[in-house]
Amino acid sequence: MNKTELIAVMANRAGVTQKVTEDVLKAFTDTVSETLGRRGEKVVVTGFGTFEVRNRVKRTGKNPRTGELITVPEQKSPAFRAGKLLKEAVK
Template identity: 35%
Template sequence: MIKSELIQRLTEENPHLYHRDVERIVSSLFEEIATALSNGDRVELRGFGAFSVKKREARMGRNPRTGESVPVPEKHVPFFKTGKELRLRLNDKLPDDDGDDDDDD
């Protein structure tokens, strides 16, 4: 799903909101996440997952075309770790109401 599809689906599910308002909400959410990550903060959405920034150390890489060694500078990359509820949902293993996820009942 791309951003425009997300906006369209949210607009359809919330007919009381204007399309432009949903677009502003989604853009603001993404902008806030990006701003927090650029400040080195962690963003956690309970049940969904957590965004953080990981540091990759400088290293020696290789140019695949020439085979020549080239220095690769240190960089920071975004990282996403899924939450437990999302992992369970993806694997069709939602826990029962009693907290037991055995299917032997």
């Protein structure tokens, strides 16, 4: 399912227009992105899951072209951990 299909299904279930649904989805994704990116805080949607920032430690890697060993710096990465209701729905 892509974003357009998701918006159509959500609009139908909620009984609102696709434009309203698109605006709500954009507000949600913008809020999650801002909270993770600027503040580094978790976003918990009870039952659905948790969006969070995880730190990846500095490590040694290998350049696939040259075989040269390189140091990959520490970096932050967005992560999602599924909640109980989502896990049960997938079973």
